[in-house]
Amino acid sequence: MSSTQKYEVLVDSFISKLKRRQITGSYNVATATCRLLMRVISSSRWSSTEEFINLIRGVGCKLIDAQPREFATGNIVRRVLAIIRDEVSEDSVTQSANNAPYNTSMFQLLSTTHTTKPQGTQATKQPNQDLRSVVIQGIRELIDEIASVHENIELMTVDLIHENEVLLTPTPGSQTVLNFLLKASLKRKFTVLITESYPNDINECHSFAKKLAEMNIETVIIPDSTVFAVMSRVGKVLIGARSVFANGGCVTAAGVATVCECAKEHRTPVFAVAGLYKFSPTYPFDRDSLIEVGNSGKVLPYEDSDLVGKCEVTNPLFDYVVPEHIDIYITNIGGFSPNFIYRIVLDNYKAEDVQLG
Template sequence: MSSSEHKLDILVDSFVNKLKRRQITGSYQVAHETCQFLMRVTSSSRWQSPEEFIALIRSIGQRIVKAQPREFAAGNVLRRVLALVRDEISDRSASASADNAPVNTAMFRLLVPPPDKQEQENNAQQGQNTRKIERKDDLRSIVIQGIRDLIDEIASVHENIAQMTVEMIHDNEVLLTPTPGSETVLNFLLKASLKRKFTVLITENYPNDIKLCHKAAKKLAEANIETVIIPDSTIYAVMSRVGKVLIGARAVFANGGCVTASGVATACECAKEYRTPVFAVAGLYKFSPNYPFDRDTLIEVGNSGKVLPYKDSDLVGKCEVTNPVLDYVPPEFIDIYITNIGGFSPNFIYRIVLDNYRTDDVDFS
C-alpha cells in the first residue's frame, strides 16, 4: 500500500469513527462535515479517470452509510457529488462526439503530402496522453468547485428559506411546531417575526426534546414572539385554534414522506383531522433519492431510561419500554415542503430528486 492510499484510509476511518461515536450529529452538521471530508478526499486521492473516482466515492459511501444509516445527509452529499461527476462525463462525451464529426476536406488534402504512419501514431499517442492528464486535472478542479458550491448552498439554506416567510405566515395567526429542535424552523419563525405578529405553540416532545423546547421558546420570547409551551397530549385539543403546523424534517424521501422527531406524525394526523395545513421546512441537502420501503428501519430507538427512571427498576421486568427518537410522516399528511429553492407539493418531490441525483448512485452496494 502506497503512502497516499494509507493517508486516504486514515482519513476515511477518522470520519467513519466520528459518525459511529455520534461526534457529528444533525443533518446540517453532517452535511457540512461530509462536504469538507470530500474536499480532502478529492485533493489527496490518486485516480486516472472519472470512472476510478466514481468507484472510489462509491466505496467510501458504502462505509459511511453502513456506519450511520440514519444520517441520510451524508449519503445525499455523496450522491450529489457523484451526479456532478456523471454530468461532466456526459458533457465531455457530447463535446467529443461533436469534435469527431466528419468534415469534408478532400479538396484541401490534394496539396498536402500524406503523413508518415509511425509519426501519425506517435502524435496521436502524445495527444491522447496530454488530453488525459489535462482532463484529470480539470475534473479534479471541477469537483472541488462543485463541493464548494454545495457548501455555500448548505450555509445559505436558512436565509433562502426565510425569504418565503411573508407569503406563508399571516398576521395574528396561531402556529404550532412539534419540532423544537429544528434550527431551520426556528430561523423561519424569527425571520417571520420581523414583518408579522403571531403566536407560536411549541410541544414538549417528551422525553427527548424538553431542553430544546425550553431553549427554543426562550429565543422566540426574546424576539418578542408570543410563545406557549404545551404538553404533547394537548395537541388535539388546541388544533382547532391553530392556523398552520410547521415541522422540521431530518430527511425527505422521493415519495414525499419525511423522517422527523418522534411524535410529529401524531401532530400531523391531528392537523389532517381539522384540515389544518402542514408545512415541512427542509433544505435541498435533506432530499434523499431513497424510498421508505421498510419504515421500521427508519425509526431510531433511544434511551428508555428517560421514559422509565432507573429508580422504578422493579417495573422493568414486568413491562417493555421503548423510546423512539425519530418518526416517519407519510406524504398525505404534508401539504407543502418549503425549501431553499421554493415551495413544492409532496407529489413533486420525485422531480426534484431526479434533477439532483442519478439512479446509478441510489444504492452504493
C-alpha cells in the same frame, strides 16, 4: 498505494465520529461530509473517471454503513457523484453528441440504469487534474448552498404566515424552524405553540421557547398530549424534517406523525421545512429501518425501579410522516407539493447513484 491509505485515515476518523455521534444534526453532517469529500478528492489518485466515481461510491458506502439513519451523508455523496457525472458527460458530449436523446427527462425516467454504463469508459483519458479542480469547485458551491439554506427558506416566510396567526411546531429541535420563525417575526405578529417533545427533545424545547420569547414572539409550551385539544385553534403546523424521501414522506422527531395526523383530521395545513441536502433519492420501503431507538431510561427513569424490568419500554427517536399528511415542503429552492419531490430529487441526483452499495 500510500495515497489511498491517506484518505482512508480521513474516512475512518470521520466514520468513528459519526458512530460516536460527535457529529449530529443533518446540517452539521452535511457540511462535514462535504469537507471530507473535498479532502478525499484532493488526496486520492485515480487513472480513469470510472475509477474515480467508484472510489467516491466506495467512500459513500462506508459512510452510510457507519450511520444508516443519517441520510445527509448519502445525499451529499450522491450530490458530489452527480457533479462528477455532469462533468464527465459534458466532456463526453463535446466529444461525441451521441447521447443527446437521454436529456429528455421523460425517457430518462423509464430507462434502466445499465444502458448508461458504457458512457464512463468512453471518457477514460480525460485530464484528471482539470476534473479534480472542477469537482472541488462544485463541492465548494455545495457548501455555500448548504450554508445559505436558512436564508433562502426565510425568504418565503412572508408568503406563508398571516398576521395574528397561531402556529404549532412539534419539532423544537429543528434549527431551520427556529430561523424561519425568527425571520417571520420581523414582518408578522403571531403565536407559536411548541410541543414539549418529551422525553428526547425537552431541553431543546425549552431553549427554543426561550429564544422565541426573547424575540418577543408569543410562545406557548404545550405537553405532547394537548395537541388534539388545541388543534382546532391552530392555523398552520410547521415541522422540521430530518430527511425527505423521493415519495414525499419524511422522517422527523418522534410524535410528529401523530401531530400531522391530528392536523389532517382538523384540515390544518402542514408545512415541512427542509434544506435541499435533506432530500434523499431513496424510497422509504421499510419503515422500521428508518427509525432509530433511543435510551428507554428516559421513558422510565430509575426512580421507578419497581417498574424497570417488568415492563417493556421503547423510546423511538424518529417518526415517519406519510406524504398525504404534508401539504407543502418549503426548501431553499422554493415550495413544493410532496408529490413533486421526486422531480426535485431527479434534478439533483443521478439515477445510477441511488443505490450506492
